[in-house]
Amino acid sequence: MSANRPAAVVVLAAGEGTRMKSATPKVLHELCGRSLVGHVLAAAGELDPENLVVVVGHAREQVTAHLTEAGTGIRTGIRTAFQAQQNGTGHAVRMGLEELGGTVDGTVVVVCGDTPLLTGATLRTLAATHSGDGNAVTVLTAEVPDATGYGRIVRDEASGAVTAIVEHKDATEAQRAIREINSGVFAFDGQLLADALGKVRTDNSQGEEYLTDVLGILREAGHRVGACVAGDHREIAGINNRVQLAQARRILNDRLLTEAMLAGVSVIDPASTWVDVTVTFEQDSIVHPNTLLQGSTHLAEGAEVGPNSRLKDTWVGAGARVDNTVADGAVVGAQATVGPYAYLRPGTRLGVKSKIGTYVETKNTSIGDGTKVPHLSYVGDATIGEFTNIGAASVFVNYDGQDKHHTVVGSHCKTGSDNMFVAPVTVGDGAYTAAGSVITKDVPPGSLAVARGQQRNIEGWVARKRPGSASAKAAEAASREPGDES
Structure with missing residues (x-):
């Protein structure tokens, strides 16, 4: 087995996505022939994980039914975990781990189900960085032009190590000026992750279990917290409304056409x-x-x-x-x-x-x-x-x-x-x-x-039935002898 092959990939797909303003669950909206979660599964499948579990919640029956089709070709198959109440990303990952027995020996990669531009190549780099650096957790980050709404990566000024991820709503003005953001994609040591999730608190503005708090917990315990910067910040873009969906479709379409033209x-x-x-x-x-x-x-x-x-x-x-x-x-x-x-x-x-x-x-x-x-x-x-x-x-x-x-x-x-x-x-x-x-x-x-009726011409019909009409006058003129002026 490859050292970079994860023991598990957990896909977070439980949210409703109210800003899509749609009866269709957010992760099932399509671009370029695949659902949002279908794109994520395709990228995750390139890691060839030992286990792949999707955490479902809103419209669980509809999403689960779709996963049967979307997961075709993934060697290990897809398992689902149910998050009955959306109590945060940390809670969602706990539900995923419970589906796998509560703890996993090896690397656990966590991805969001609404990031369709994420590539398998970037996930492979994340897994390789995590394994090669011996990290307890490795976060995929990106430098973006506008970081509004994203969790900020806070680093140690001296070493450059990641010290915390602060959600936008909880960030100070100085932290909001940071342009390096959390993608919501992580690689964890599975056993350390399970232990840390049990220590996550809910004393934040949303009263939720933040997965990002695991980084601080592990760091305080003396474990190494690292980062892997995505080469293209657009890969980590999440989809929250139809404007962003259209923007992602344009980016992905351009990517596909570029590959075709170069081929x-x-x-x-x-x-x-x-x-x-x-x-x-x-x-x-x-x-x-x-x-x-x-x-x-x-x-x-x-x-x-x-x-x-x-x-x-x-x-x-x-x-x-x-x-x-x-x-x-x-x-x-x-x-x-x-x-x-x-x-x-x-x-x-x-x-x-x-x-x-x-x-x-x-x-x-x-x-x-x-x-x-x-x-x-x-x-x-x-x-x-x-x-x-x-x-x-x-x-x-x-x-x-x-x-x-x-x-x-x-x-x-x-x-x-x-x-x-x-x-x-x-x-x-x-x-x-x-x-x-x-x-x-x-x-x-x-x-x-030959299967048609025999033609029969009734001469003089127009003159008798449509006298004075333009057709009758034309027929009369056509029937005159050449030179006949009468």
Whole structure:
């Protein structure tokens, strides 16, 4: 086992977050595809702790249910501890330790559930500093431009050692001038932590058990109290309202796009491009302005997306082009083209060099290599073979009011414009359908299907039924012989 591997990570996520002004618990608000606590769990998971416990309180059922999903991929799994009354951070950590038997032999890292910008790399540095310096407790600190509202780090002037952390509300004017702040993230010796928590008092302005008081208790007992300064103060920013949530989203999005660009992705306008943490790219993919990439979306080598596109859980193949499109749960084959103004719904599978054109909607449909649906069509619950062309204004009529039915169109077919394919129906390989047809019966391979009424012209109808109208006058003028002035 690594010397820097913590025995436990305790995540504090019991608070209500009233300043969010939301029915959703604060730690479940999302940015860049993950909840606040989900980001913290991802960073904590990089430490590979022996135990990971989340202290829940407000809306415990909702938060606990979310943790099952958010903790996917964490090797040790997630345990929860219940803080029935929010009596301070020290009390919350005590609840976490009780879930682990009351004391832990080894390093215990404590993090806040509302710090989504905190990285695994910073937590690893904290753990390594704590172990390497032989500290009883190591606090993660940061120098910030404005320390209002944060606990101040008070150091010994001679040695620079941390002597106390003073909450803003309890600080003197001189202490409030200090810009080094407490992040709320700590590494403790587990046994010393458990002992010190039993000595924490509540004689402060809030009548709460402050976790920060543990530092003074340990220092007075002769133990070493150290600090690890975060390289970027923005990492420790907590989220208390929606303004801060938006600010954090911007910072995290910029971080994600920077990583992508340095890895060989062209992001034409980072300011108008938004991505989730779970989106992946390959080299030489291109993202145009006003594009939102969500979920498990992946852009393969040379893929090009945007402008004005939103893709969720969508795989875009090498060299494919997706323009002004909304896609959800779709697969776009290599060198395929989509849009502009297309809608790919879940279950859409596009083959190599296929085409989905302007104002086309697809759903639960497989479209073969080289097949084209160029204009103004709806294709739902269908399988279309290779190198087929679907005429403009076609509708795959898949719903009978109760059940969905499937349509099959074979390879190398040419279907006419304004066709209706009333499922279930099959059009065989190499078949044609005439424009304006309503296809209700199977079409054999190589056949021409004509399913429309015979045209009948009633001459003179306009003159009889609409006399004196502009149409009647135009028809009368058109019917005159050349040179006839009467």
